[in-house]
Amino acid sequence: MVAGLLVLVVLVLGGQKAGWWAQPETRAPYPPTPAALAFAEMQRAEQARAAAAEAENARLAAVQTPAETEEVLPAGHGRAETFANCTACHSTAIIRRSGLTRERWDALMDWMVEKQNMTPLEPDMRVLIVDYLASAFPARQSNPRARNPFLSN
Numbered sequence: 620m621v622a623g624l625l626v627l628v629v630l631v632l633g634g635q636k637a638g639w640w641a642q643p644e645t646r647a648p649y650p651p652t653p654a655a656l657a658f659a660e661m662q663r664a665e666q667a668r669a670a671a672a673e674a675e676n677a678r679l680a681a682v683q684t685p686a687e688t689e690e691v692l693p694a695g696h697g698r699a700e701t702f703a704n705c706t707a708c709h710s711t712a713i714i715r716r717s718g719l720t721r722e723r724w725d726a727l728m729d730w731m732v733e734k735q736n737m738t739p740l741e742p743d744m745r746v747l748i749v750d751y752l753a754s755a756f757p758a759r760q761s762n763p764r765a766r767n768p769f770l771s772n
């Protein structure tokens with residue numbers, strides 16, 4: 620018992636002397652040099668710029684409508700030609716919302732030329748496009764315009 624206590628005391632005192640329980644020596648870090656400070660500031664500014672640019676891109680992506688491709692039109696013979704000739708001035712939305720007989724589509728080509736300054740289509744091209752339009756966007760029974768007594772056409 621006494622011998623055990625003695626060993627313990629020797630161990631504690633010896634350990635203390637050997638620095639077993641001592642705090643590791645801490646040394647104050649060197650103060651950063653002006654160049655290091657300037658570099659850190661540059662990095663912070665660069666990160667802030669990148670974050671701002673990313674936020675702006677995300678905001679734009681949320682409000683921009685992606686460019687249309689011809690796949691927005693129903694598949695059919697003449698789709699590519701219709702897309703190429705009919706999207707210079709407006710999107711396809713104005714076409715897709717329409718439903719007309721072949722005669723009305725054909726007349727619309729004249730209207731587009733006379734009133735909207737469209738370059739007249741070559742005769743073959745016009746037939747191809749009007750055929751496509753008439754089959755892809757035929758006159759609809761439920762066309763609200765056909766029923767609305769307050770609209771003349």
Ligand code: HEC
Binds near residue numbers: 704709717728731748
């Ligand atoms: C030179 C420019 C131009 C081209 C090319 C053009 N359009 Fe148009 N289109 C217009 C304008 C302008 C309007 C009127 C838009 C408005 O009223 O806000 C219009 C309107 C329309 C409308 C809506 C008509 C209505 O009042 O319901 C349809 C459908 C249409 N275009 C189809 C076509 C098709 C199909 C083609 C390809 C053959 C075509 N457009 C090519 C300029 C053009």
